[in-house]
Amino acid sequence: QSALTQPASVSGSPGQSITISCTGTSSDVGGYNYVSWYQQHPGKAPKLMIYDVSKRPSGVSNRFSGSKSGNTASLTISGLQAEDEADYYCSSYTSSSTGVFGGGTKLTVL
């Protein structure tokens, strides 16, 4: 159950687009279309942003999108806004019938 690999930090200016990668193995990200993404602001509980690789829960802005290729999933945020500044975590179901998170990526809006 090794954590999925995410970049420690990414940054972008308002209005720009950024992409956060999430690399796993064929036993998790690559083996199932059960990837999700969570947003966490400091001192707050996480919020589900993407599930089933690319689906958005009701109420989540369409500026957030997800995709997957092989063992790597990606979260793209378009039209960056100041409120998007937060930590982002990917997650996947695994072949051991467990869940696993990535190490997290801190997004800074310049």
Next chain:
Amino acid sequence: QVQLVESGGGVVQPGGSLRLSCAASGFTFSSYGMHWVRQAPGKGLEWVAFIRYDGSNKYYADSVKGRFTISRDNSKNTLYLQMNSLRAEDTAVYYCAKDLKVQDYVPRYMDVWGKGTTVTVSS
């Protein structure tokens, strides 16, 4: 509204035990699987355990298997986490979370989270 409220956190010595509770309201608790997720100070999220909607199956992270037990009482709309043989590395904020999909059979997505309860393991 849909709400999860954790309780039971505190300071415990290494080797000790603690039982966390999570009171659910605003949804049909007995129809959804439930998760525990933790976050050590300044660290990332770690998935801990999942229990199916009917309690028939339970799944654990390797780091807690054999020490922690997840359970639920659907008549009381409450989720539990019994933590035994606690270690310093178990120090974290513990969140309970509702699974996204009705009667899902494996741990996948968490769409509603509590505010968390803090567990500190220290002598």
